[in-house]
Amino acid sequence: MTRNNRVTTYHHDGMSSYTMDPRGGSGGGSISGYLLHRVKPHLPPWLGVAGAGLAGALGHERWANSAGAGVGLTLASVALTGTTWWVGRTTGKQRRLHSAITVAAGSAWLTAACLAGPTTGPIDDVYLMGGPGVALSWNVRMAMRRNDTDGAGEGSDKGLLEKVGLARAQIGTAKVEPNRVTAPVALEPGEQTNDDVTKALARIASALDLPKSAVRYTPDPDSERRGDLVIVPEDMLSEVVEWEGPSNLGGSIAEPLVIGRYDDGAELVMWLPGDPETGRNSTHLLIAGGTGSGKGDTALNVLTEILSRRDAIVWFSDPKAFQDFAPLRAGLDWDAEGGTQTEVMVAGVEAAIPARTRWLGAHSYRQWVPEAAEVQNDPEHTCRSDGRACGCPGMPFLVAWFEEAANTLRNLGDDTFTGIAQEARSAGISLVVSLQRPSYDQMSTSTRASLPSVIALGCDPRDEGFSLPETVIDAGAHPGAWGNRRPGYCYVVSPGIDEDRYPSPGRTRRFTIRAVPVMERLAAWAQHNGAHADPVTAGAVSGVAGRAYTGRTTDTDDSAPQPTTLRAVEEEDDMNHGGLLVDPEDSGIDPEEELPDAEEGDDAPIFGQTTGRKPSPAEARQLFAQALEEFEDAGEMVVGPKDFMDWCDRNNLSRPWVSERLKEAAMAGRLEATNTTGRWRIIPALTAA
Numbered sequence: 001m002t003r004n005n006r007v008t009t010y011h012h013d014g015m016s017s018y019t020m021d022p023r024g025g026s027g028g029g030s031i032s033g034y035l036l037h038r039v040k041p042h043l044p045p046w047l048g049v050a051g052a053g054l055a056g057a058l059g060h061e062r063w064a065n066s067a068g069a070g071v072g073l074t075l076a077s078v079a080l081t082g083t084t085w086w087v088g089r090t091t092g093k094q095r096r097l098h099s100a101i102t103v104a105a106g107s108a109w110l111t112a113a114c115l116a117g118p119t120t121g122p123i124d125d126v127y128l129m130g131g132p133g134v135a136l137s138w139n140v141r142m143a144m145r146r147n148d149t150d151g152a153g154e155g156s157d158k159g160l161l162e163k164v165g166l167a168r169a170q171i172g173t174a175k176v177e178p179n180r181v182t183a184p185v186a187l188e189p190g191e192q193t194n195d196d197v198t199k200a201l202a203r204i205a206s207a208l209d210l211p212k213s214a215v216r217y218t219p220d221p222d223s224e225r226r227g228d229l230v231i232v233p234e235d236m237l238s239e240v241v242e243w244e245g246p247s248n249l250g251g252s253i254a255e256p257l258v259i260g261r262y263d264d265g266a267e268l269v270m271w272l273p274g275d276p277e278t279g280r281n282s283t284h285l286l287i288a289g290g291t292g293s294g295k296g297d298t299a300l301n302v303l304t305e306i307l308s309r310r311d312a313i314v315w316f317s318d319p320k321a322f323q324d325f326a327p328l329r330a331g332l333d334w335d336a337e338g339g340t341q342t343e344v345m346v347a348g349v350e351a352a353i354p355a356r357t358r359w360l361g362a363h364s365y366r367q368w369v370p371e372a373a374e375v376q377n378d379p380e381h382t383c384r385s386d387g388r389a390c391g392c393p394g395m396p397f398l399v400a401w402f403e404e405a406a407n408t409l410r411n412l413g414d415d416t417f418t419g420i421a422q423e424a425r426s427a428g429i430s431l432v433v434s435l436q437r438p439s440y441d442q443m444s445t446s447t448r449a450s451l452p453s454v455i456a457l458g459c460d461p462r463d464e465g466f467s468l469p470e471t472v473i474d475a476g477a478h479p480g481a482w483g484n485r486r487p488g489y490c491y492v493v494s495p496g497i498d499e500d501r502y503p504s505p506g507r508t509r510r511f512t513i514r515a516v517p518v519m520e521r522l523a524a525w526a527q528h529n530g531a532h533a534d535p536v537t538a539g540a541v542s543g544v545a546g547r548a549y550t551g552r553t554t555d556t557d558d559s560a561p562q563p564t565t566l567r568a569v570e571e572e573d574d575m576n577h578g579g580l581l582v583d584p585e586d587s588g589i590d591p592e593e594e595l596p597d598a599e600e601g602d603d604a605p606i607f608g609q610t611t612g613r614k615p616s617p618a619e620a621r622q623l624f625a626q627a628l629e630e631f632e633d634a635g636e637m638v639v640g641p642k643d644f645m646d647w648c649d650r651n652n653l654s655r656p657w658v659s660e661r662l663k664e665a666a667m668a669g670r671l672e673a674t675n676t677t678g679r680w681r682i683i684p685a686l687t688a689a
């Protein structure tokens with residue numbers, strides 16, 4: 001801190017301050033000057049001891065063997081001790097005694113040294129041992145006095161609370177941990193409330209010369225006048241930590257996901273599935289942050305943790321074409337880019353919910369637990385009426401992730417989304433949603449309310465109320481103070497985390513180019529060793545999404561040794577490639593072969609017949625049915641008149657004509673209305689009524 005060319009230094013010992021003049025002056029401004037300045041107050045006792053030694057030697061030269069001098073010196077020493085005692089009557093009792101004893105000891109030694117000689121008998125030993133002892137006793141006294149008057153005892157707390165307008169509040173014994181002080185606060189009964197402390201947080205931070213986020217208050221839920229004031233003086237998050245790999249490869253999704261660390265160094269963890277012990281169901285997560293707040297890297301922290309678990313599958317939609325997530329794409333059970341593909345994915349989630357809930361119920365699970373993902377060999381969890389183990393394949397936890405979800409959610413409508421979110425929680429499904437901007441113009445109040453968990457990164461101060469619950473903001477959380485200047489800094493509110501932690505900032509880890517190969521290996525690991533969609537989930541989703549849901553199919557050759565570490569995956573990947581992720585229907589197709597050009601492919605059967613004449617009504621209907629098949633084969637499961645624009649031109653048919661046919665097809669059970677007017681979902685031919 002530089003003010004008027006002087007440097008002010010604050011000490012941690014007693015919070016005292018002094019100035020050093022960089023141009024010289026008493027301290028000299030140099031390191032030796034600084035040290036001298038620190039040591040100076042402790043020198044006088046030592047100078048006194050040295051002086052007494054010198055006086056003893058000189059006195060002996062002069063008064064050795066003089067009887068008169070002996071009497072004189074003894075009297076002088078007694079008188080000096082008496083004077084000291086008298087002069088010290090106004091100071092503290094201990095100080096008075098300490099002074100008198102020092103003078104008595106010093107003058108008695110001096111008398112003896114003068115008369116008998118400083119090196120005679122034990123006189124020199126007494127000097128060498130007693131001198132430093134006496135000097136040190138004064139140094140100790142001085143150090144203690146500094147702490148008494150300057151330290152953070154009751155007195156200075158009072159001063160602090162007075163300064164911030166909480167004069168009559170009391171601070172109890174503080175718990176001091178490295179870089180974290182927790183002090184219980186008791187307010188004046190009937191006069192002050194916890195709110196008063198919350199409002200004073202910024203002033204407390206100012207009084208302590210700390211950032212606002214370093215001071216938090218956790219009100220006692222049982223009392224309006226008690227709580228804990230938490231002060232974290234040093235920002236341990238300023239150091240950037242790079243992601244090096246998942247925390248628990250092959251663990252269960254029910255174990256904590258480690259996504260970074262808190263400001264006191266503790267691990268930043270969260271859980272997506274519910275907890276049978278507390279009865280809570282799975283949670284849905286909002287990742288909220290402004291541009292440049294580190295949302296992308298935070299999402300990677302969460303996604304890499306999920307993909308590294310043995311019993312979870314991920315459906316992932318990203319309108320940004322997997323810009324950030326490409327290295328992990330192979331590990332996803334279903335990946336969709338924006339638009340129609342996302343619409344189909346939403347329909348897939350909707351279809352999976354009742355199927356999964358039914359399955360869990362049939363196997364006597366009140367909610368998803370890791371055992372539900374195993375083969376059902378336990379008679380406690382059987383779907384057979386005779387009570388014998390059913391041996392059904394297990395059902396992995398499902399994470400449905402929607403990047404940049406504002407449009408998707410808006411199209412879906414509040415009621416639909418709220419319904420999905422509500423029901424998904426007991427179906428072993430977590431929804432994860434990220435937004436370009438955390439604000440109510442991106443997401444409605446009721447949709448926001450259906451996402452119980454949030455990772456709140458830096459944002460515009462006006463959007464804090466959208467990201468975080470009011471109680472957490474009141475307790476001192478301020479993501480608005482970070483904006484995009486502190487990428488990765490976040491508050492995490494999620495069931496399972498101790499609520500006292502909610503207002504503590506954490507930081508996720510950073511992903512650099514070095515992380516790419518590790519992510520690729522992780523994706524390959526997930527392909528080989530991760531879970532695959534169970535028949536119930538896969539069946540339900542295929543019923544609505546058809547080919548658009550490819551699913552993560554297993555390499556069924558179980559005899560092949562399966563790699564269990566990321567490194568092993570890297571080595572085996574080349575060998576196993578080609579056997580994985582291939583739809584049984586597609587086996588035999590060379591994946592390296594160029595795909596036929598989509599336009600041409602579509603044109604061949606339908607559009608190739610452009611003759612310039614209008615087709616007959618019967619021909620037109622047949623062409624239309626073929627077109628729907630083409631869309632289905634291409635996995636484009638949601639269609640509307642605008643998708644038929646070119647087709648109309650080529651076949652001399654009009655868009656209103658197509659609109660009519662779409663409605664007819666819906667009546668016939670070939671299509672189903674979506675939440676968006678004019679958009680229809682194709683019901684896969686196999687399941688069409």
Ligand SMILES: Nc1ncnc2c1ncn2[C@@H]1O[C@H](COP(=O)(O)OP(=O)(O)OP(=O)(O)O)[C@@H](O)[C@H]1O
Pocket residue numbers: 240241289290291292293294295296297298436487488489507508509510511
């Ligand atoms: N935990 C972190 N620690 C340090 N730097 C980080 C961290 N997370 C992200 N960053 C860096 O911050 C910058 C912005 O991050 P990122 O692109 O993820 O932000 P974003 O919120 O996704 O922005 P946008 O919405 O514009 O894509 C990047 O340079 C990134 O490397």
